[in-house]
Amino acid sequence: MAALLDLSVTERTTAPPDIRVSFEFFPPKTEKMHEQLWQAVERLAPLKPKFVSVTYGAGGSTRERTHDTVVRIQKEKNLAAAAHLTCVGATRGEIDEVARTYWEAGIRHIVALRGDPPEGETRYTPHPGGYAFAADLVAGLKRVADFEISVAAYPEIHPEAQSAEADLDNLKRKLDAGATRAITNFFFDPAVFCRFRDRAAKAGIEADIIPGLIPVTNYAQTHKMSARCGASVPAWLRDVFSGLDEDAETRRLVSATVVAEQVRSLVREGVRDFHFYTLNRAELTYTICHILGVRP
Ligand SMILES: Cc1cc2nc3c(=O)[nH]c(=O)nc-3n(C[C@H](O)[C@H](O)[C@H](O)COP(=O)(O)OP(=O)(O)OC[C@H]3O[C@@H](n4cnc5c(N)ncnc54)[C@H](O)[C@@H]3O)c2cc1C
Structure with a gap:
């Protein structure tokens, strides 16, 4: 709970003018999801994000939908x-072709990832003839065209990494291969991000590391998702959501409060760039941007 109690600890009513935000969406599957996505995009576009990004389904399952979106x-x-x-699930040639299609369509920024195993499979196995890891993909993309490239980083260590050091070395390899920034997996405790940023700086990483924030409204779902990607869920988060299973409105307000506290702490630590996993919903992200001083 301590993290929530210092919500009032804020020296300013508006954010520093140099705050930059970016928004992540996923490609819609159904007509209804399509509508929801476009409502979210309409609402968030006036906030002039530095960029928005669209995810790629497990195993490349959304290739066309990601492209079109x-x-x-x-x-x-x-x-x-x-x-x-x-x-x-693709050869180098196939991936290079996808990248060329993006370049020809005017898309200049790629978020390059290894990806998770397709549904039903538990272990990642590189495709024979494919790029094995994200660092290989970054190098391959740079050979296709001079893309701006972002990569993933894990403040609490990627679950398959051999050690924290090996994971940091991997991040370094991705940046050395041509990526310009890292976007982190989500986390809930701002101190987790700050410690990671310090370790990265000590390891000689100078590129921007952007915190990825997720406005959650469903504790059970968050817990499941966090276990899969190696993010820890603090006990206070379970406490603030407990008793609200049937009360979606209060859950939303709690969620906004939690993320508002996170961003205020991070701003105090000098963070100026924020990446929001919007889950294709605008309201919470919009609210938090407003608190940050990011307004139409
Ligand atoms: C911001 C962000 C966006 C994401 N978007 C998507 C998305 O759109 N679609 C999707 O499917 N997934 C997405 N993911 C999830 C991501 O694909 C998974 O977390 C995946 O398990 C790792 O991807 P990576 O790019 O970090 O992999 P890598 O950087 O390749 O690392 C994967 C693991 O392998 C280890 N490793 C790296 N190189 C080697 C090597 N040579 N030998 C041995 N071990 C090595 C690393 O330490 C790490 O443990 C996203 C994650 C983040 C943080």
């Missing part, structure tokens, strides 16, 4: 849009 957002909303791309 990214290109449409960039064209119709005049936003810099980035396409996520993974190594899973």
Whole structure:
């Protein structure tokens, strides 16, 4: 609970003018999800994000949908849009072709990832003839065209990494291969991010490391998701959501309060860039941006 109690500890009513935000969406599957995505994009676009990004489904399952969504957002909303791309289930030639198609469509930013195993599989196995890890993909993309490239980072260590040091070395390899920034997996305790940023700086990493924030409204779901990707869930988060299973409205308010506290702590620590996992919903992200001083 301590993290929530110091919500009032804030020296300013508006954010520093140099706050930059980016928003992540996923490609919609159904007509209803399509509507929800576009409502979210409409609502968030006036906040002038530095970029927005669109995820790539496990195993490349959303190749066309990701492509169409990214290109449409960039064209119709005049936003810099980035396409996520993974190594899973495709040869190098196939991935290079996807990248070329993006370049020809005017997309200049790729979020390059290894990807998780396709549904039903528990272990990642590189595709024979594919890019094995994200660092290989970054190098391959740079050979296709001079993309701006973002990569993933894990403040609490990637679950398959041999050690914290090996994981940091891997991040360094991705940046050395041509990535310009890292976006972190989500986390709940701002101190976790700050410690990681310090370790990265000590390891000689100079590129921007952008905290990835997730406005959660469902504790059980968050717990499941966190276990999969190696993010820890503090006991106070379970406490603040307990008793609210049937009360979606209060859960939303609690969620906004939790993330508002996170961002205020991070701003105090000098963080100026924030990446929001919007889950294709605008309201919480919009609210938190407002608190940060990011307004239309
Ligand atoms: C910001 C962000 C966006 C994401 N978007 C998507 C998305 O759109 N689609 C999707 O499917 N997933 C996405 N993911 C999830 C991501 O694909 C998984 O976390 C995946 O398990 C690791 O991807 P990576 O790019 O970090 O992999 P890598 O950087 O390749 O690392 C994966 C693991 O392998 C280890 N490793 C790296 N190189 C080697 C080597 N040579 N030998 C041995 N071990 C090595 C690393 O330490 C790490 O443990 C995203 C994650 C983040 C943080």
